[in-house]
Amino acid sequence: MVMHALVVDPDASGSLRLGTAPEPHPAPRQLVIAVRHISLNRGEVAFAGRLPAGTVHGYDAAGVVVRAAADGTGPAVGAEVAAFGAGAWAERMAVDTTAVAEVPAGVDLADAAALPMAGVTALRTLRSRSVLGRRVLITGAAGGVGRYAVQLAALGGAHVIASVGSPARAAGLAELGAHQVVVGLAGIDRPVDLVLDTVGGRQLVAAWELLAPGGSVQNIGWACDEPAVFAPYSLFSIGPAKTMSTFGDVHEVGPDLATLLDLVAAGRLAPEVDRRDSWERVADAARALLDRRIAGKVVLDVEPAAA
Numbered sequence: 001m002v003m004h005a006l007v008v009d010p011d012a013s014g015s016l017r018l019g020t021a022p023e024p025h026p027a028p029r030q031l032v033i034a035v036r037h038i039s040l041n042r043g044e045v046a047f048a049g050r051l052p053a054g055t056v057h058g059y060d061a062a063g064v065v066v067r068a069a070a071d072g073t074g075p076a077v078g079a080e081v082a083a084f085g086a087g088a089w090a091e092r093m094a095v096d097t098t099a100v101a102e103v104p105a106g107v108d109l110a111d112a113a114a115l116p117m118a119g120v121t122a123l124r125t126l127r128s129r130s131v132l133g134r135r136v137l138i139t140g141a142a143g144g145v146g147r148y149a150v151q152l153a154a155l156g157g158a159h160v161i162a163s164v165g166s167p168a169r170a171a172g173l174a175e176l177g178a179h180q181v182v183v184g185l186a187g188i189d190r191p192v193d194l195v196l197d198t199v200g201g202r203q204l205v206a207a208w209e210l211l212a213p214g215g216s217v218q219n220i221g222w223a224c225d226e227p228a229v230f231a232p233y234s235l236f237s238i239g240p241a242k243t244m245s246t247f248g249d250v251h252e253v254g255p256d257l258a259t260l261l262d263l264v265a266a267g268r269l270a271p272e273v274d275r276r277d278s279w280e281r282v283a284d285a286a287r288a289l290l291d292r293r294i295a296g297k298v299v300l301d302v303e304p305a306a307a
């Protein structure tokens with residue numbers, strides 16, 4: 001049995017194409033979803049070509065449970081869920097029950113697909129410390145992770161500084177809760193307590209210099225393609241330690257995904273889907289994401305015509 005899926009093909013534009021793959025074989029702890037919508041993330045798109053040809057790619061999906069987990073955990077057949085796991089960009093996906101959350105009434109399934117990787121990353125990195133009353137700098141704020149981070153930091157009571165690459169990319173960020181929107185790091189005249197950095201390179205070095213004593217940088221990603229060079233002793237500081245942390249904790253995201261979905265249902269978090277398209281046009285959508293033409297998320301529909 002085969003199904004349609006977005007598979008890695010080194011000869012395809014962006015190394016991805018709509019093809020076929022074997023049906024998933026769920027482990028006892030996994031359920032199977034009929035996927036309706038998927039979302040793209042910069043890392044997956046940028047590095048698709050590094051995976052073996054034929055790999056079913058992607059991590060973010062939303063759809064309907066068509067087979068419950070054999071171990072009795074997780075939602076029942078017929079439940080609408082958002083999910084995070086390898087092999088998401090396919091008609092059917094097997095996923096651990098700890099990595100799914102039921103979609104509340106009133107939340108669009110396509111919006112739910114926009115949440116997993118970017119939303120959970122923003123939520124978990126903000127939880128690294130209390131942000132209430134703190135100055136939080138978010139780089140790459142116009143992007144997928146960035147737009148969630150701006151909203152969640154504002155919800156958490158932070159003074160939110162959103163950094164974008166150009167004036168045009170500032171659009172909508174104040175409405176999402178940013179108190180200050182800056183191009184690069186220009187105009188940040190006081191130290192910050194927390195930096196969520198998705199850009200890397202020179203900007204990461206400059207953001208480190210903006211940290212208050214005891215402050216922290218959460219390095220989430222590296223959207224630019226340049227190195228970060230720290231001058232000798234520039235990591236030294238007097239007083240409470242400044243820290244820089246990596247992030248890659250996607251363990252058991254189900255409860256955090258449920259939190260995000262509840263916020264969407266309550267009208268307190270906007271999924272910010274900037275482009276909605278058929279998965280047949282994955283190459284165009286991926287190109288737009290890499291070219292910084294997407295403000296927020298790309299959601300692709302798993303078209304019934306492909307079934």
Ligand SMILES: NC(=O)c1ccc[n+]([C@@H]2O[C@H](COP(=O)([O-])OP(=O)(O)OC[C@H]3O[C@@H](n4cnc5c(N)ncnc54)[C@H](OP(=O)(O)O)[C@@H]3O)[C@@H](O)[C@H]2O)c1
Pocket residue numbers: 041042043044117118121139140141142143144145146163164165166169198199219220221222223224225247248249289290292296
């Ligand atoms: N550690 C993890 O678990 C994890 C999870 C999710 C994402 N990530 C990583 O985090 C980063 C952001 O992911 P995302 O999905 O939010 O990406 P995205 O939607 O493409 O957003 C990236 C943002 O980076 C900004 N940027 C600044 N300099 C750039 C440059 N030279 N090239 C490209 N973009 C540049 C862009 O700003 P402008 O729009 O203002 O131009 C863009 O809005 C990626 O590196 C991704 O791999 C890591």
